[in-house]
Amino acid sequence: MTALDRLYQEMILEHNRKPRNFKVLEKPTHISHGVNPLCGDDYYIFLTVEDGIIKDVGFKGVGCAISKSSASMMSTMIKNKPVKDVMEMKECFISRLTRETETPECDTILGNLTIFEGVKAFPVRVKCATLIWRALEDAILHQKKPKEDRVVTTE
Amino acid sequence: MTGFEVEAIRQDFPIFSEKMNNKPLVYLDNAASTQKPRAVIDRVKQFYESEYATVNRGVYALGGAATEMVETVRKQVQEFIGARESSEIIFTRGTTESINLVAHAYGRKFLGAGDEIIISVIEHHSNIVPWQILCEEKGINLKVIPVNDKGELLLDAYEELISKRTKLVSIGHISNALGTINPLKVIIDRAHSVGAKVVVDGAQGAPHSNLNVMALDCDFYGFSGHKLFGPTGVGVLYGKKELLEKMDPFLGGGDMIKSVSMEKTEYADPPQKFEAGTPPIAQIIGMGAALKYITQIGMDAIVSYEQMLLKVALEALDEIEDINIIGTAENKASVISFLIGDIHPHDIGTVMDQEGIAIRAGHHCAQPTMRRFKVPATARASFSLYNTVEDIHALVRGIHKVKEIFQ
Numbered sequence: 001m002t003a004l005d006r007l008y009q010e011m012i013l014e015h016n017r018k019p020r021n022f023k024v025l026e027k028p029t030h031i032s033h034g035v036n037p038l039c040g041d042d043y044y045i046f047l048t049v050e051d052g053i054i055k056d057v058g059f060k061g062v063g064c065a066i067s068k069s070s071a072s073m074m075s076t077m078i079k080n081k082p083v084k085d086v087m088e089m090k091e092c093f094i095s096r097l098t099r100e101t102e103t104p105e106c107d108t109i110l111g112n113l114t115i116f117e118g119v120k121a122f123p124v125r126v127k128c129a130t131l132i133w134r135a136l137e138d139a140i141l142h143q144k145k146p147k148e149d150r151v152v153t154t155e
Numbered sequence: 156m157t158g159f160e161v162e163a164i165r166q167d168f169p170i171f172s173e174k175m176n177n178k179p180l181v182y183l184d185n186a187a188s189t190q191k192p193r194a195v196i197d198r199v200k201q202f203y204e205s206e207y208a209t210v211n212r213g214v215y216a217l218g219g220a221a222t223e224m225v226e227t228v229r230k231q232v233q234e235f236i237g238a239r240e241s242s243e244i245i246f247t248r249g250t251t252e253s254i255n256l257v258a259h260a261y262g263r264k265f266l267g268a269g270d271e272i273i274i275s276v277i278e279h280h281s282n283i284v285p286w287q288i289l290c291e292e293k294g295i296n297l298k299v300i301p302v303n304d305k306g307e308l309l310l311d312a313y314e315e316l317i318s319k320r321t322k323l324v325s326i327g328h329i330s331n332a333l334g335t336i337n338p339l340k341v342i343i344d345r346a347h348s349v350g351a352k353v354v355v356d357g358a359q360g361a362p363h364s365n366l367n368v369m370a371l372d373c374d375f376y377g378f379s380g381h382k383l384f385g386p387t388g389v390g391v392l393y394g395k396k397e398l399l400e401k402m403d404p405f406l407g408g409g410d411m412i413k414s415v416s417m418e419k420t421e422y423a424d425p426p427q428k429f430e431a432g433t434p435p436i437a438q439i440i441g442m443g444a445a446l447k448y449i450t451q452i453g454m455d456a457i458v459s460y461e462q463m464l465l466k467v468a469l470e471a472l473d474e475i476e477d478i479n480i481i482g483t484a485e486n487k488a489s490v491i492s493f494l495i496g497d498i499h500p501h502d503i504g505t506v507m508d509q510e511g512i513a514i515r516a517g518h519h520c521a522q523p524t525m526r527r528f529k530v531p532a533t534a535r536a537s538f539s540l541y542n543t544v545e546d547i548h549a550l551v552r553g554i555h556k557v558k559e560i561f562q
Contacts, residue, residue, distance in 0.1 A: 004509045008502075008560050016561075039501050039517055040525075040532040062531050064499035065561070122505060 006118030007125070008065065015069035020076050023058040032142075034061075034135030036127055036155045041067040045135045054078050054086060064128050066119060071132035073113060083140055089113075090133050097126050127154035159460045164452070165541050167192040178511025181549045186331050186359060186490050186537035187515055189384050191445075198444035199386060199437050209433055211410055221436060228443035229426070235446050236376065237367035238393050245399075245426040246434050249390035250358040251281040253377025254325070256392055256429060257354050258285040260402040261375075262323065268294035270322040273346075275300040275308055275337070276527050277330045280520040282356040286325060296320075302527060306333040306482040310341065321351040328360025328376075332521040332535070333482025334465075334490030336364075343373050352398065358382055361391075362539075363461060363488045365454040368393050383449060385442035389435045399425035406431040457540045461489040464538045468547045475554055481528050489538035492519070495554060498561045500534040506560060507534075507553045514550075 025046035035042045043061030047054055057079055059071045074093075078086045092106035093113055097120060107114065119129045131154045138152040165171050170190045173180055182190060202224075208217035210225050226241070233241040247253045266272070272286050276299050290297045298316045301309050317324075324346040329336050343353045352374040360366065361378035368376050375398075380389040394402075404411055404422055408431035413421040422428045449457065468491055472478050477496040495503060504516030515535040518525045525531060536550055 002509070004506060004560075007505065013561065041501075042531070062499075064501040066502070068499075125501070125505060128501065 003118070003121040007122055009115055009118060011073075011112065011115055012065065012069040015072040016065040019059075019068055019072035021058050021079075022060060022072065024060050025056055025058045028056075028058075030139040032135040032139035033151050034131045034138075034153070035151045036063075036067075036131055036153055038155050039064070039128065041128055041131050043067070043071055043132055043135060045071070045132060045139055047136075047139055049083060049140075052083050054081055054083060059132065063131070064125075066116075066125055066128040067131050070116060070129045073115075074132055074136065077111065077113060078136070085109075087137070087140065090137055093133055094130055097129055130154045159452075159456050161460070161541065161543055165543075167194065167448075168541055169193055169196065171541070175511045175513065176509050178509075181510075181512040181546045183536040183538065183542065183546065183550060184513045184515050185362075185539035185542075186382075186519075186535065188381050188387070189362065189539055190541065191386070192384055192448050194448050195384060195386065195441050195444045199441040202437050202440050207437075210436055211427075224443070225434065225436060225439050228439050228446075231443050231446050232391055232393075235366070235450070236361070236391075236393055237369050239369055240396060242424070242426055243393055243396050243399065245392040245394065245429045246439055247377070247390045247392050247429075248388055248435070249379040249381070250356060250377045251390075253375075253390055253392035254281055254354065254356060255285045256405045257325075257375050257377075257394070258289045260405045260429065261352070261398065262286075262289045262295075263293070264401075264403045266293055266295050266322050269296070269320065271296045271298050271316075271318070271320040273298045273300060273313070273316055273321055273324045273326075273351075275302065275326055277302055277306060277308075277333055277335060277521065277524045278325075278327050279331050279356060279358065280522070281358075282325055282327055282354075283523065286323075295322075299523075300326075302335070305484050306330065306335045306524075306528075307484045307486075308335075308337055308342075310338070313342065313345065317345055317349055317351070319349055321346065321349050323352050323354065325354040325356065327356040327358075329363060329488045329490075330482065330521070330524070331359050331490065332492055332519040332524045332533070333484065334487040334492070334537075335482060335484040336486040336488055338486075339371055339373065343371060347372070359488065359490070363458060365458065374398055380438060380442035380445065383442075383445055385445035386435075386438040389438035389442050392429070394425070396425065399429070402429075404431070405429050408432045410434075452540065460540060461538055464542055464544070464547065465489040465491070467544055468536065468538070468550070471547055471551050472554075475551065475558075477558070478554070481530060481533050490535065491537070492533040492535045494530060494533055495557055496562070498557060500532045502561065503534040503554075503557050506557045507550075510549065510553045510556060512549055512553045 028046035030047040041063030048056040210222040354375040357378040362383040381387040411431040481492040500516035
C-alpha cells in the first residue's frame with residue numbers, strides 16, 4: 001500500500017461521501033466552531049450532554065476529505081458515551097497523530113479511528129484530522145452555553 | 156517558439172535535478188514563488204563569500220563596492236519597470252511592505268475622514284488589509300469594484316464608485332487567484348481625472364508583463380523579488396518622485412536621516428528616506444541578477460511562451476469532465492484556478508504532491524475572491540518560463556488520479 005492509499009482508505013472515503021451526523025442540532029447544550037483559516041476547513045460541532053453522557057452530536061460545515069471523515073467517524077464513536085471517556089478518546093487520537101510515543105493502551109479506545117494513522121505520513125494534513133477533536137474539546141471545556149462564537153484552530 | 160529554448164532554461168535552475176516524493180518535480184506554484192536560477196544563487200554566494208560588507212557607511216573599499224552594487228540594482232529596476240529616475244525606486248521587503256508603505260506614508264498624511272479609497276473584490280489580502288487599517292484609523296470609506304462571472308472588473312461599476320471623494324485607487328495588476336489581467340490604463344486615467352492617486356499591486360504583474368510605469372502613469376507600483384526568480388525578503392516600491400518627496404517617512408531609524416539631534420531630525424531625500432535600517436543587501440544584489448536573467452531572455456518572449464502554456468493547459472483541462480475553472484477572463488495570465496467536482500482542493504493538492512506536482516490549494520490569500528465565486532478554496536496551477544507542455548500532461552495525469560481516488 002502506498003502512503004496515499006493509507007491516507008485515503010476506503011472507510012475514510014466512504015465517510016467523506018456520506019458523512020454521519022452531518023446536521024445542526026436544534027437545542028445543543030454545547031457548541032464550538034473549528035476553523036483552519038489557511039486551508040479553509042470550517043465546522044461547527046453541536047453536542048447534547050445529559051448527566052455526563054453525550055446524548056446527541058452533529059456537525060456541519062465545509063472541509064477536505066480528511067477533516068470531514070474525521071468528524072463523521074468521531075461523531076459515531078462518541079454518541080452515548082460518557083464525557084470522561086470521550087475526553088480520553090480525544091487525548092488518544094491527538095497523541096496518536098502528533099506524538100511519537102507508543103500508546104498501545106489507546107488501541108481499544110480508538111477502535112476504527114486508528115485508520116487515521118495514515119495521516120502521519122502527511123504532516124501538513126494532521127491538522128485536518130485533529131480539527132474536529134479540538135472543537136469537541138473546546139465545546140466540552142468552555143462552551144456550556146452556546147452563545148459566543150469563539151473559534152478553535154489546529155493551524 | 157523561436158528563440159525560446161525551455162530545455163536550456165530548465166538547465167539554469169538546479170532544483171529541476173531534484174525529485175519530490177521520488178518523482179521528477181513539476182513545479183506549478185509560480186504565482187506563490189518562483190525557483191531560482193544558478194545565476195542568482197551564484198551571485199548571492201559570491202557576494203557573501205568575497206564581497207560582503209554593509210552599505211552607505213563604510214569608508215573602506217568593500218563597503219563602497221557593496222553600496223555601488225545596490226545602487227546599480229536600483230538603476231536596473233528603474234530600467235526594468237521604465238521609471239524616470241532611479242531615486243523613484245525604494246527597496247522594501249516585498250509587495251506587502253510596499254503597499255503598507257504607501258498606506259502609512261502617503262495615506263496617513265494625505266487622506267482623511269470622508270475620503271474614499273477604491274480597491275477591487277479580487278485583490279490579494281495585502282492589497283485589502285493595509286487599506287482597511289488606514290480606513291479604520293482615519294474614517295475613510297473603502298469602496299470595492301465588483302467582477303463579472305469571468306473574474307473581470309466591472310468598469311461600469313467603477314465609473315459609479317469614482318467621484319471627487321476618491322483619493323486613492325489601489326488595484327492589482329494581475330489577480331493571483333484568477334489570473335485576470337486588469338485594464339490598468341483605463342483605471343488609472345479615470346482615477347487621475349478626479350485627482351486620485353493610483354497604487355498598483357504588481358506582485359503578479361512585474362514577473363509576467365513588459366512593464367512601463369511611465370506609460371501606465373501609475374503613481375505607485377509594488378512588487379516582490381522572490382516571484383521573479385530573485386531571493387525572498389526583498390521587493391520594490393516605485394513612486395513618482397514628486398509624491399515621494401512630500402510623503403512622511405515610513406520607518407524611523409538609521410540610513411533615513413540627514414541629521415539627528417535630540418530637538419530635531421532632518422530626513423534624507425527619497426529613496427533613502429524610506430529605507431530605514433540595514434537593507435537586505437545580498438537579496439537586493441540577488442534580485443539584480445534575477446532581473447539581468449529575465450532581461451537576457453526577454454520579457455516579450457517569456458510572456459508569449461507563458462501564454463502558449465496557458466492555452467495548452469486550458470485546452471487540456473477543457474477535455475476533462477467535472478473540471479470547473481474559476482477565472483476565465485479574456486485577458487488572462489498563466490494562472491489557472493480550478494475545482495474537480497466537489498473534491499476539496501487540499502485533497503487534490505495532496506494527491507498531486509505524491510505525483511511530484513506542486514500546486515497550490517487554498518484561498519490564495521484572496522478570501523473575498525473565493526466568496527465572490529462561492530467556493531471555500533480552489534486548486535491553482537500557475538506557470539512560469541521553465542514549465543513545459545510535459546508539465547501540463549503531468550497535471551492532467553494528476554487530475555485523473557485524483558478523480559480515480561475520489562469517484
